[in-house]
Amino acid sequence: MSMTPLPPGSTIGILGGGQLGRMLALAAARLGFDVAILEPEADSPAARVAAHAIVGAYDDPRALTALAELADVVTFEFENVPAGAVERLTALGVRVAPGAKALAVAQDRVAEKTFLNEAGAPTVxxxxxxxxxxxxxxxxxxxxxxxxxxxxxxxxxxxxxxxxxxxxxxxxxxxxxxxxxxxxAPADFVRELSVIAARGCDGEIAVYPLGENHHEKGVLRQTMAPAQVSADTAAQAERIAHQILTSLDYVGVIGIELFELADGRLLVNEIAPRVHNTGHWTQDGCEVDQFEQQIRAVAGWPLGPTAALARVEMINLLGEEADHWAKLAGEPDARLHLYGKRETKPGRKMGHVNRLRPL
Amino acid sequence: MSMTPLPPGSTIGILGGGQLGRMLALAAARLGFDVAILEPEADSPAARVAAHAIVGAYDDPRALTALAELADVVTFEFENVPAGAVERLTALGVRVAPGAKALAVAQDRVAEKTFLNEAGAPTVxxxxxxxxxxxxxxxxxxxxxxxxxxxxxxxxxxxxxxxxxxxxxxxxxxxxxxxxxxxxAPADFVRELSVIAARGCDGEIAVYPLGENHHEKGVLRQTMAPAQVSADTAAQAERIAHQILTSLDYVGVIGIELFELADGRLLVNEIAPRVHNTGHWTQDGCEVDQFEQQIRAVAGWPLGPTAALARVEMINLLGEEADHWAKLAGEPDARLHLYGKRETKPGRKMGHVNRLRPL
Missing domain, CATH: 3.30.1490.20 (ATP-grasp fold, A domain)
Structure with missing residues (x-):
């Protein structure tokens, strides 16, 4: 699908008012767009940096109608968008990107793995x-x-x-x-990697360097990027990203979590049809980060460059770890990103820090 | 003056809703702050990315009271802030940074040049x-x-x-x-340079590399940074920045426009007690740009690093030049910044582009 690029001054609708919506809104603003956030809770992190905030359930017809009246295109920060919401927005004449197929696949682990294997992206x-x-x-x-x-x-x-x-x-x-x-089946992996990629409205694909991820209790703790990988591993990841994006006729940024096996093969763990926590390193490691890339893609703009300009260690600040902001702000090579969440809860993602080193 | 750093979640007040206010608001959001904009016009570029927007004159007592109720510190995007506004905010218990002295000096060219010469910063x-x-x-x-x-x-x-x-x-x-x-007296200059510097609440000073500026019809057209200058020129600029900031007991970012004479001496043309158009290159050329630096300074945070990571050519997009956004968006090394202004007028600053090259 090709389209006339949305001119600056257009409004990008975003379903979800959390940190991903907030960082998308900031990226959109930099390019001269307005943003409309739809989110059930008032005073959300994203709403506070957006021109328009609609407080309502994601499947509330009135809220969706209000969003459709404001937005020239709608995207989302989370994969559990109700299918009915996408149908309604589409019926109201608003394009939603990435589309219904990507959401359907991402919402159901069986559909996801079935799709991945059919697309030639191996899984367990x-x-x-x-x-x-x-x-x-x-x-x-x-x-x-x-x-x-x-x-x-x-x-x-x-x-x-x-x-x-x-x-x-x-x-x-x-x-x-x-x-x-x-x-x-358990994956006998040696490392967890991920690749952030994007596909534009014209089918152009851009792939960021791989990240190496470390989880604790199921929650992302750290991403090191670019990951030290062989040329073959990088090529496998690139091929997997291309196959997934093309098979889904995808528009936007996708996060693809990978298992690296001892024999060097990559398996896809899961995909997230949105900007992804393992891509936060691009904010300070690349000229165009995943958030601007997502805005470019859904607005029909050309994609930006994805080369790494620095080595980045991204650390999530969970719960009270964000209370150390003053210390982190004083570290010269630590770029601090805080989400504006009103309440600190144990394990809650409150922000992240990107520590930079020369390539 | 030292102070306890403002915690994330605090509100930064900004007088002025134009592009500088907008870019300040985006930088503040990245650090987890809320922003309140006071600006006479509704639907201003900055208000559309801020949590709070107060529409009112800068000297409107009710508007200033509303701002004082929201904001933990107030800064501004332009030097012609009425002295009465600063007095009122101060009387209401809100800190304003940079302070009244910097504004008084910047608002009157005679006071400015008198101050500069007294501070040891030579002028014509x-x-x-x-x-x-x-x-x-x-x-x-x-x-x-x-x-x-x-x-x-x-x-x-x-x-x-x-x-x-x-x-x-x-x-x-x-x-x-x-x-x-x-x-x-006319300055027999060979080049127009500028230096962007910042001073924190604790007196810490950080100076960015010099920019070389080209004006057309009195309006900034282009900044090349870091400017190719001798070590002596860089040292002169650094000394001038230190003298000005210290003499004003300044808190925040300052723009200092300089004339470089044929004999290598620098004269100060004028100072702007705010983020400055000739500092826009820092957005894509430095780890911490002038906007985040300003937020850090007024919030009492430590200042960030100012070293250049790339060579940047900053070009202002005036009037209809911004209509070429689609072409610019497709240039891989051009980072586009658009201000969200509703109306394009001849010569109006609509955006800028930072073209990046390796150092």
Whole structure:
């Protein structure tokens, strides 16, 4: 799909008022756009830097109509956008990017892995299960130990558990709420990598260097970028990104989480159809960061350069870690990004810091 | 003056809703601050990226009271802030930075040059004149040709004219509105340079590399930075910046316009007690740009590093030049900054582009 680029002064609609929406709004403003945020909570971090704020549920028809009246294009900061919201916005004549297909795939772990394998992006072996009986069968098929996850609504390590023995399948299924699940073979990975990529309205693709990620308790702790990888690994990641973006006829930035195996192969862990925490290093490591890239893509602008200008260590500031802002502000090579969240909760993403070193 | 640094979540008040206010607001948001804009016009570029917008005159007591209730510190994007506004905000218990002294000096060209010379920052020879008789005397003293400028309210080449012959002094004085003027000896400069510097609440000073500026019809057209200068020139500029900032007990970013003479001496042309158009290159050429630096300074945070990471050519986009945004967006090394102004007028600053090259 090609389109006439949206002129500055147009309004970018964003579903979601958290830190990703906020950083998208700041990037949009730099390019002369206005921003309209739709978010259920008032006084959200993104709304406070946007020209327009609509407070409402993501599936509230009146809120969506108000957004459609303001916005020339709508994007989102999270993958669990209700399908009905996209349908309604589309029916109201507003383009939504990335589109419904990317959301459908990202919202359901079974649809996601099925899509990825069809697109030629390898994943671990998996099986789906809708009830206790199927859960036991899935464990038989995949073998224990395995990871059982709800098909929908998991994030940051929530909605998943390890099943050590096949006999525990039913208990795990019940513990996850008795909802449809996916059972995944463990990935015997040596590293967690990710690649942030973008595709423009004209099909142009731009891929950032890989990041190496470290999680703690399911939450991203650190990204080192550009990751030290072989040329073959970089080429695999680039190929995977191209296949995913092209197969989805995607417009926007995507985050692709990867497992690097001992033999050098990459498997796709999951995809996020949005700017991604593992791409925050681009804010201080690249000329055009993932947030501006997303705005460029959905506005039909040409994509920007993705080369790294520095080595970056991105550290998430979780909960009270953000209270150390004064110390971090005094470190000469630490670029501080704080999200304007009113309340500090344990483990909550309050900000991040990018520590820069020469390439 | 030292102070406890303002915590993220505090509100920075900004007088002025134009592009400088907008870029200050974006920098403040990145550090987790809220922003309140006071500006006479509704729907201003800065208000559209700020949590709070107060529409009112800068000397409107109600507007100032509203701002004082919101803001933990107040700064400004232009030097012609009414002295009464600063007095009122101060009386309401709100700190204003940079302070009243810097504003008083920057608002009156005679006070400015008198201050600069006292501070050890050399300028051209000058004389003041309050009436036609004094205008003629000033021309006699300085010698023709000379530059006659209104003492107050001039900017971008407005409110000034060349006087070729001493006999024209009266005519020029009348043409400038019969208001108090300054008569300046011409500076026989080889280049126009500028230096952007900052001073923190604790007296810490940080100086960016020099920029080389090219004006057209009194309006900045281009800045090349870092300027190619001798070590002696850089040292002179650094010394001048230190002397000015210290003498004013300054807190914030200052723009200092300089003339480089054929013999290598630097004269100060004028100072602007705010972020400055000739400092826009820092947005893409430095880790911490002048906007974040200003927020850091007025919030009592430590100053950030000022070293250049790239060579930057900053070009102002005046009037319809900004209509070429699509072409500029496609240039890989051009970083585009657009101000969100609703109306394009001839010569109006609509945006700028920073073209990057390796150092």
């Amino acid at each position: 072996a998996f099986a789906k299960a809708d009830d206790i009986l199927e859960a036991a069968q899935a464990l038989e098929q995949i073998g224990a130990p395995a990871l059982m996850k709800t098909r929908r609504d998991g994030y940051d390590g929530k909605g998943q558990m390890w099943v050590e023995h096949a006999a525990d399948a039913g208990r795990a299924f019940a513990a996850l709420g008795g909802k449809p699940v996916i059972v995944e | 020879a000058f004389a003041k004149a309050d009436d036609i008789l004094e205008a003629a005397q000033a021309l006699e003293q300085i010698g023709a040709p000379a530059l006659m400028k209104t003492r107050r309210d001039g900017y971008d080449g407005k409110g000034q004219m060349w006087v070729e012959h001493a006999a024209d002094a009266g005519r020029a004085f009348a043409a400038l509105g019969g208001k108090p003027v300054i008569v300046e």
